[in-house]
Amino acid sequence: MATATRNKKSARRRQLEAAINYPIDWLEERSGLVGAVRYFLFRKVPGDTGWWHTLGSATLTAFLVQAVTGVILAMYYKPDPQNAYQSIQHITNDLTLGWLVRGMHKWGASVFIILMFFHMARVFLFGAYKYPRELNWIIGVTLLAVGMLEGFTGYLLPWDQTAYWATVVGINLNGTAPFLGPFLADFLRGGAEIGNETLSRFYSLHMLLIPGLIFALIGLHLYLVIRLGVSSPPWSREAAGSDYGADEPGINGRSGLTQPVARSGWRRNGGDDA
Amino acid sequence: MATTEEWRRQYAKYKEDVKKRGKSFYPYAMFEDTVMSLVVVSVIIGLAAVWYFTSGADPKTCGSGDSCLLGPRYSDPADPATTNFVPRPDWYFYFLFYLLRIFKWPDSVILGTVGIPTILLIIAFLIPFIDRRMERRLTRRPVAVIGAILVVLSMGVLTYKGATAKEALASEVVQAVPTWAQRQGFANNAEAIAGAKIFASSGCTACHTYLGTGSSNQGAPDLSAEGTKGRNKQFFMQYIRDPSKFGNNVMPKFGFNDQQLSQLAAFLLASKGPK
Ligand code: HEM
Numbered sequence: 344m345a346t347a348t349r350n351k352k353s354a355r356r357r358q359l360e361a362a363i364n365y366p367i368d369w370l371e372e373r374s375g376l377v378g379a380v381r382y383f384l385f386r387k388v389p390g391d392t393g394w395w396h397t398l399g400s401a402t403l404t405a406f407l408v409q410a411v412t413g414v415i416l417a418m419y420y421k422p423d424p425q426n427a428y429q430s431i432q433h434i435t436n437d438l439t440l441g442w443l444v445r446g447m448h449k450w451g452a453s454v455f456i457i458l459m460f461f462h463m464a465r466v467f468l469f470g471a472y473k474y475p476r477e478l479n480w481i482i483g484v485t486l487l488a489v490g491m492l493e494g495f496t497g498y499l500l501p502w503d504q505t506a507y508w509a510t511v512v513g514i515n516l517n518g519t520a521p522f523l524g525p526f527l528a529d530f531l532r533g534g535a536e537i538g539n540e541t542l543s544r545f546y547s548l549h550m551l552l553i554p555g556l557i558f559a560l561i562g563l564h565l566y567l568v569i570r571l572g573v574s575s576p577p578w579s580r581e582a583a584g585s586d587y588g589a590d591e592p593g594i595n596g597r598s599g600l601t602q603p604v605a606r607s608g609w610r611r612n613g614g615d616d617a
Numbered sequence: 618m619a620t621t622e623e624w625r626r627q628y629a630k631y632k633e634d635v636k637k638r639g640k641s642f643y644p645y646a647m648f649e650d651t652v653m654s655l656v657v658v659s660v661i662i663g664l665a666a667v668w669y670f671t672s673g674a675d676p677k678t679c680g681s682g683d684s685c686l687l688g689p690r691y692s693d694p695a696d697p698a699t700t701n702f703v704p705r706p707d708w709y710f711y712f713l714f715y716l717l718r719i720f721k722w723p724d725s726v727i728l729g730t731v732g733i734p735t736i737l738l739i740i741a742f743l744i745p746f747i748d749r750r751m752e753r754r755l756t757r758r759p760v761a762v763i764g765a766i767l768v769v770l771s772m773g774v775l776t777y778k779g780a781t782a783k784e785a786l787a788s789e790v791v792q793a794v795p796t797w798a799q800r801q802g803f804a805n806n807a808e809a810i811a812g813a814k815i816f817a818s819s820g821c822t823a824c825h826t827y828l829g830t831g832s833s834n835q836g837a838p839d840l841s842a843e844g845t846k847g848r849n850k851q852f853f854m855q856y857i858r859d860p861s862k863f864g865n866n867v868m869p870k871f872g873f874n875d876q877q878l879s880q881l882a883a884f885l886l887a888s889k890g891p892k
Contacts, residue, residue: 384641384642384647385642385643386641387636387640387641388640388645388646389634389635390638392646393649394649394653396646397650397652397653398653400650400653401650401653401654404653404657408658408661424695428694428695432674432690435669435674435690435691436674442665442669442690445665446664446666446668446669447661447665449668450661450687452707453707453708453709454660454661454664464765464769467744467765470748470752470753472745472748473624473745473748473751474624474628475624475628476745477745477746480745481745484741484742488738494709495706495707495710498707502694502695503691503692503693503694504694504695504696505691506695508704508705509705509707511704511869512704512706512869513706513710515868515869516713516835517730518861518866519726519727519730519866519867520727520730521727536697536870572631574631575631581638583630583631583634583638583639584627584632584634
């Protein structure tokens with residue numbers, strides 16, 4: 344019945360569909376983007392992924408919150424020692440919903456860092472850094488380090504006592520590093536003292552260089568996630584690839600899904616220790 | 618340790634399994650991702666709201682007028698001259714911050730500031746190349762599990778210690794000055810007493826200890842017997858004016874004027890250790 348009606352589309356309906364599809368087809372023909380999105384959305388992931396696997400995209404969401412609120416803050420924030428503190432007060436106390444934007448940026452930073460650690464912990468505990476995902480682990484560690492740098496540079500911007508003195512000590516600690524330390528400290532300060540130059544420098548690093556780097560690294564990270572696929576939870580009885588080591592009897596020619604239940608999973612005895 | 622061939626075979630099988638038995642990312646996995654992301658955004662908004670609505674425009678009323686559950690909106694404006702402020706980084710640097718109390722200036726402080734963080738970072742980078750077995754189940758990875766527990770425990774303890782480390786308040790430290798003068802025997806030395814007051818109120822005790830007051834931080838030494846080290850007033854004045862000239866890149870330049878420097882130096886010279 345249904346097929347019959349579909350086959351007998353009226354000319355009018357066919358015209359309508361062509362009109363709707365036209366922009367999509369136009370875009371696809373010239374860019375391949377529609378196919379890419381389709382591939383992204385309808386790609387297969389292991390059947391047993393669950394809530395643990397949401398930590399990566401949760402981290403991404405936290406970062407996007409930072410990007411959006413950061414752009415809004417940059418419209419009102421004044422990056423010089425004479426005005427910075429007042430502009431922060433103005434944003435927080437006077438602007439409509441300014442408290443929300445600044446509050447989300449302030450607290451979102453912590454949430455972002457926490458989620459990175461949680462996501463890293465899940466990847467570690469799942470052994471998901473193993474072949475062929477070593478490179479994505481390395482990109483991840485870089486993201487963690489760069490993410491903390493982003494936090495460090497942002498901390499100075501309110502130009503209050505907390506900000507100022509934390510940065511004084513932070514830069515001085517950098518300065519203790521052998522060889523590069525003093526140069527790095529001088530570069531960050533932009534002179535002998537923390538002042539005008541320091542604030543401009545931190546602002547530029549915090550809203551241009553480091554976020555750009557994070558965006559690029561996240562792009563690479565996600566490219567590899569999509570290209571390689573995410574791994575199954577290691578305890579899963581249906582783990583894709585079964586990952587159980589070559590000594591595992593269940594692996595011989597059988598897919599993880601068809602392994603006898605009693606043999607798969609973590610109740611098995613034997614094997615070597617790390 | 619698995620051979621390259623075994624890895625490749627295993628990954629080929631992974632791809633085959635996913636192709637045969639996998640689920641489509643949309644809508645299944647994406648549903649969970651979306652829910653989690655909504656939770657994340659809600660938590661961030663919640664934190665912002667609690668922070669804002671329990672604090673006021675005046676940073677000083679925190680602790681009296683406002684409950685400030687999540688801290689003040691900002692502290693007082695940055696002031697390079699008055700330094701009776703205890704430096705403290707954002708929470709995710711607390712573990713580093715606390716590490717610096719363990720390593721004392723100047724011999725081992727580099728270990729705390731650069732050494733340990735660098736080593737941690739290198740180990741983190743190398744994990745996939747250290748652990749090359751195919752095994753992924755936790756019950757079969759005792760070293761990984763114990764390592765993870767140790768890392769989490771030590772980071773947790775260091776963060777907690779860094780968060781709760783009591784820094785002496787300048788106003789409380791100043792009250793100890795008469796006792797210091799008496800125990801050190803400089804009660805008749807007006808210049809040393811003036812110096813002691815500057816010392817107590819400028820935040821020196823955020824890093825240095827003195828006759829049991831203050832907290833040892835960033836590896837700074839105890840100064841109770843600093844006057845017995847054969848240094849003269851001139852040396853102290855120059856050192857405090859710019860510690861980095863003496864290879865100390867941790868202690869800040871405080872911006873004291875000559876009179877203050879002279880008083881501080883007199884105070885340090887008079888500090889011969891308790892009798
Ligand atoms: C800005 C920070 C980060 C973002 C936005 C991000 C995002 C993601 C996403 C969306 C996934 C897909 C699977 C999942 O969600 O678990 C993923 C997987 C992965 N991430 Fe991250 N990540 C970040 C940081 C890190 C860090 C700090 C590490 C580790 C040091 C890491 C290592 C990995 C690895 C190895 C995978 C593959 C896991 C698998 O195939 O099961 N990522 N990441």
